[in-house]
Amino acid sequence: MSLAILRPVPVESSLRAVNKKVLSVVGLGKAYNAGSRVLDDISFDLHAGELVAVIGRSGAGKSTLLHTLNGTITASEGQIINQRDDGSQQNVAALPARKMRQWRSECGMIFQDFCLVPRLDVLTNVLLGRLSQTSTLKSFCKIFSDEDRARAIGLLEWLNMLPQALQRAENLSGGQMQRVAICRALMQNPKILLADEPVASLDPKNTRRIMEVLRQISDNGISVMVNLHSVELVKEYCTRVIGIASGRIIFDGHPAQLNENLLHTLYGEEITQLN
Ligand SMILES: Nc1ncnc2c1ncn2[C@@H]1O[C@H](COP(=O)(O)OP(=O)(O)OP(=O)(O)O)[C@@H](O)[C@H]1O
Ligand SMILES: [Mg+2]
Numbered sequence: 085m086s087l088a089i090l091r092p093v094p095v096e097s098s099l100r101a102v103n104k105k106v107l108s109v110v111g112l113g114k115a116y117n118a119g120s121r122v123l124d125d126i127s128f129d130l131h132a133g134e135l136v137a138v139i140g141r142s143g144a145g146k147s148t149l150l151h152t153l154n155g156t157i158t159a160s161e162g163q164i165i166n167q168r169d170d171g172s173q174q175n176v177a178a179l180p181a182r183k184m185r186q187w188r189s190e191c192g193m194i195f196q197d198f199c200l201v202p203r204l205d206v207l208t209n210v211l212l213g214r215l216s217q218t219s220t221l222k223s224f225c226k227i228f229s230d231e232d233r234a235r236a237i238g239l240l241e242w243l244n245m246l247p248q249a250l251q252r253a254e255n256l257s258g259g260q261m262q263r264v265a266i267c268r269a270l271m272q273n274p275k276i277l278l279a280d281e282p283v284a285s286l287d288p289k290n291t292r293r294i295m296e297v298l299r300q301i302s303d304n305g306i307s308v309m310v311n312l313h314s315v316e317l318v319k320e321y322c323t324r325v326i327g328i329a330s331g332r333i334i335f336d337g338h339p340a341q342l343n344e345n346l347l348h349t350l351y352g353e354e355i356t357q358l359n
Contacts, residue, residue: 104132105167106275106307107153107191112162112177114148114331122148124331126162130276135302136309137318137339140328141351146311147196149328150278152177153309154193155184166190192274196281198261202254206245206264209253210236213271232271239267243297259290266297277301279310283317295321315342 107130114123122145130136138146151157153164155176164177166187176187192213200209211228213236228236240246243263248256253264262282269277279298283291299321302308312318318325319339327335327342327350335346 105129106132107167108163108165109153110163110165112149112152112164113160114145114152114157115160121160122331123152123159126328126331126333128326128333128336130307130309132275132305132307133302134307134324135299135322136307137322137325138309138311138328139313139315139318139325139350144328144350145331146328147280148331150193150280150309150311153276154191154278155179155187156193189272190274191276191278192269192272194262194265194269194277194279194282196284198265200253200261200264200268203252205250205252206240206256207233207236207249209264210240210267210271213268236267236271239270240264243267257290258285259287259293262286262290262294263297266294266301270301274306276307276309279308281311281313284313291317315347318342 109130110127112123112126113121115121126149138149140146148157152159159177162177163175166174166176168174174187176184176191179187201212204212211232214228214232237246237249240249243266245260245263245267248260253261256264266282277298282298283294286294295317298308298310302323310322312322319342322339325335325337325339325342326333327346329350334349335342
C-alpha cells in the first residue's frame with residue numbers, strides 16, 4: 085500500500101470498493117467461562133471501504149468481538165472467513181498460533197490504551213508495526229529497511245506527527261498517542277483496521293480529527309470497524325452500524341435507521357447519558 089492510497093479517492097472508486105467482501109463471520113461465539121456466553125451466533129460480512137461502528141452498552145461484547153476477529157481472543161465456535169484477493173478463503177478462527185501472525189498483519193488493531201512502548205521514540209513505535217513482516221532477529225535489534233523508515237515517516241507526516249518523531253512516546257498527549265497508534269497499525273498494510281474505542285479519552289477536537297482519519301482510511305478501501313459510545317459520531321461518520329446486546333447482533337444497517345426504539349433496546353435507561 086503506497087501512501088498515496090491513504091489519501092481520499094474519488095467517491096465512485098470508493099463505492100466500487102464497498103462491494104468487495106473481505107471477511108465473512110459465521111455463527112461466531114465466545115464463552116470465557118462455561119455457561120456464560122459473551123458472543124452468541126454473530127454473523128455478518130465486512131466489505132472493503134466500509135466504516136462500521138459497533139455499538140452497545142458496556143459489557144455487551146464489543147471489545148470481545150474485535151479481539152476475536154483479530155485473533156487476540158480465541159473464538160469458542162463459529163468461523164471467521166478471510167476472503168482473499170485471489171478468491172481463496174481461510175478460516176482464521178481455526179488458525180494455528182504460528183499462522184496467526186500473518187492474519188494480524190492483514191487485520192490491524194488499535195487498542196483502547198494505545199499499547200505504545202513508552203520509552204521508545206515515536207518513529208520506532210511506528211516501525212514496530214512492521215514486526216509481523218520482519219525477521220525475529222531484525223526486529224529484536226530494531227533493524228528496519230530504508231523503505232520501512234520512509235513509509236513510517238510518510239505516515240507520521242500525513243497525521244501531522246513528524247515534529248514529534250524523535251520524542252519518547254510517553255511524553256505525548258492522548259490525541260498524539262492515538263495518531264501514532266494508527267500509524268503503527270497502518271505500517272503493516274492491513275486490509276481491515278479494528279479500533280476499540282479510539283476516541284474514548286480524547287477531547288472534541290481530537291475526537292473529530294481521529295474520526296476524519298478513520299474515514300479517510302476507509303475511503304481508501306480499507307474496512308474499518310470501530311467500537312463507539314457516541315451515537316452522534318456514528319451518524320456523522322459511519323457507513324454502517326452493528327448494534328450488539330448481550331453478545332447478539334440486534335441491528336445491522338445504516339446509521340440513519342437508528343431510532344429511539346432501537347437505541348432504547350440497545351442501551352436501556354443509559355440512553356439519556358449518550359450524546
Ligand atoms: N477475560 C475475560 N474473562 C472473563 N470475562 C470477560 C473477560 N473479558 C471480558 N469479559 C466479560 O465479557 C463481557 C463483554 O465484555 P467486553 O469487554 O467485550 O464488553 P464491551 O462491550 O467492550 O464493554 P465496554 O463498553 O465497557 O468496553 C463482560 O461481561 C465482561 O465482563
Ligand atoms: Mg470494550
